Amino acid sequence: MPPLALLFLTLFNSILGLSILFPILGPLGRALGLSEPQVGAFSTAYALLQFLLAPYWGRRSEGGRKPVLLVGILGFAASFFLFGLFAFLGFKGVLTGWGLFLALLLARLLGGAFSSATLPTAQAYVADVTGREERTGGMALLGAAFGLGVILGPALGAGLASLFGLLAPVFFSAGLALLNALFVHLALPESRGKVTKEPARLSPWDRRVFPLLLLGFALNLSSVALEQTVAFHFQDRLGLDALKTAQRVGLALFFYGVVAVFIQGFLVRALRPPPRVLLLLGLPVGALGFLVLAFGQGxxxxxxxxxxxxxxxxxxxxxxxxxxxxAVGEEEQGAVAGLSSAAQALGRMLGPLLGTGLYRLFPEGPYLLGAFLLLLALLGLRALKGRL
Known part of the structure; x- marks a missing residue:
């Protein structure tokens, strides 16, 4: 099997294990007596550690991609085992109140610290095994793995929880991560030769990458603001009860995910357009989607x-x-992948706060903000014309 296909399976398994937790984190927190802000802090803490440590792991991977992937996946497994153990102790009354919250928060911090190794290393791996003409298609394959995991993970998590209880998805994710680590160890080849020199350092302010990091941050900020508010928006705009809201939002998000996976897994890989073409197409289409969400009625x-x-x-x-x-040399692929992941994590960290805050002020706010950011980025592409 080609290395890219093996990497696709590796990343898919990682995202599947993470997204299994999405539908049960809120109910699990309430069952343990935690408040909504405390449950929200778990996601913020996870993204914060990814933001802080992704550049480190990206540079570290220059000495070998496979060992860093293994460390990230095994650390993710350990953090989920700890999260499940602490939650179990909470149900038994051994841990309660702030002690329980802090223990669970520690597990999520560990998860963010180690999972931050996976995505930048995978992006650098793609750069190792693809030529410049194939680079866009390789990065799109990673996006397809991410999207497919997000589509299937919540459904699997909900099914496991309904059959075996709220903790079953947590321990399933930990076990899946261990199997994924075994798969990487046995099947995934190393993409880097022996490197003896110090890994390259790359400043986020480097003029080659800073505008693109801003663009990645804007994309993630607007997308996460949407994700955090879309259920409220459907319920309020359509006048639905809780059950019908879950059904309608679930159906719409299924369409959303299928389209995204088709575009990244098949269309982009088949056509292999240059990055500038993808941005010139994607930014206005995304902005239009935000505007339709803001003003659509049915x-x-x-x-x-x-x-x-x-x-x-x-x-x-x-x-x-x-x-x-x-935009950078071959010796800087790990460093730039780490910065890219950090910019995305910053968007995931701030998106929930900004999205929900704007929604409370006026429901169209998160979507008008998303349209504005994407259209502003589209104008900014003119400044990058010579480099894209």
Whole structure:
């Protein structure tokens, strides 16, 4: 099997294990007596450690991609085992109140610290095994693995929780990560030769990468602000009860995910357009999706807005990662991948706060902000014309 296909399976397994937790984190927190802000802190803490440590892991991977991938996956498994153990002790009354919260928060901090090794190393691995003409298609394949994991993970997590209880998805994820580590150890070849010199350091302010890092941050900030508010938006705009909201949002997000996976897994890989073309197509399509979400009235209008936004994101995201990879030398691939992951993590960290805050002020706010950011980025592409 080609290295890229093996890497696709590796990243898919990692994202599947992470997204299994999405539908049960809120109910699990409430069952343990935690408040909504405390549950939200788990995601913020996870993203914060990714933001802080992704550049370190990216540079570290210059000495060998496979060992860093293994460290990231095994650390992720350990953090989920700890999270499940602490939650179990919470149900038994051994840990309660702030002691329980801090123990669970520690597990999530460890998860963010180690999982931050996976994505930048995978991006650098793609750069190792693809030529410059194939780089965009390789980065799109990573996006497809991410999207497919996000589509299937929540459904699997909900199914496991309904059959075996709220802790079953947590321990399943930990076990899946251990199997994934075994798969990487046995099947994934190393993509780097022996490197003796110190890994290259790359400043985020480097003029080759800074505008692209801003663009990646804007894409993730707007997307996460949408994710955090879209269920509220469907419920309020359509006047639904909780059950119907879950059904309608789940259906719309399924369409969103399928379109994104098709674009990244098949369309971009088949056509292999340069990064600039992907951005020129993806940014306006994504902005249009945000505007349809802001002003659409019926279910199908809102679903169309989500699909358009997903299509735009699926086009623009590999455009950014490929452009960053192509902007630097081969000895800087790990460093630039780490900075790219940190910019994305910063968007994931701030997106929930900004999105929910704007939604409380006026429901169209998160989507108008998303449209504004993407259109502003589209104008900014003119400054990068000579480098894309």
């Amino acid at each position: 279910f199908w209008a809102l679903a169309l807005g989500l699909v358009l936004q997903g299509a735009g994101q699926a086009l623009a995201a590999p455009g950014v990662t490929a452009a960053l990879s192509l």
